[in-house]
Amino acid sequence: MDGIVHITGKKKLPYLSDNRFFEHLGFEVVDQAEPYFQLMALKWHDAVAPSFKKQMKISNVDEGIPIYYTAQCPFAIGIVDELKK
Template identity: 30%
Template sequence: MYCLWVDGPYKGKGYGKALMEYCIDDAKSNAKSGVCILGSKKQKAWLTDQSFAKSFGFNVVDDTDNGYELLVLSFDGRKPQFAPNARSMRIENNDFTIIYDNQCPYIKKSLEVVKKYCEENNVPLTVNYVDSLEKAKSLPCVFNNWCVFYKGKFETVNLLIDVEMLKRILKK
């Protein structure tokens, strides 16, 4: 599960709890092993709040060197782990590179911002769309929804990318 959060005037009305309960019930009714959530040691605005997830019984079962955590609510005792390739957080391509799928409504707008900026500023851009389970499992990052690399190095999973963030990354 990615990005379970409630925004704006809908916060504090029980929608997050209802969404989480629905997800857990759905996983159980479909005989799944459990539910996983991507988290971070330092809370990031675009990831589910770990304290919220932990209130439902989620526990951290794996982490990466750069602070991402895998939280799990296991129904059968299994403890999944990040794939070794996800731990690398590196690619061979030096272009500004985005790997994404269509799980989030913010992706289209963010892609438009990045493409426009890169075109106007002659920044080499590579965009890779994840359209299969095999591609998702082979990614060099923990987040298959959206990840950004520059000069081969992982930069962010922040979907809400803007021109100022692009400039900061490109200065590195």
């Protein structure tokens, strides 16, 4: 394991962590995905910086609303299923 990553927001949003807290802990912004996602990393070794996938940086709103989620939140799967309906 080469470190820890966390997604934060460029501005204060109710569903994203504030990046100032993580900067205080030594995290650095290593990548950004517009309009407001930031990927922060706390690296322990001389590891390659993590980054968002290319798909995360391309927004095609004409095809619907993009929803990004991970298995980190136990409620995400159920909510996504509800939103699809």
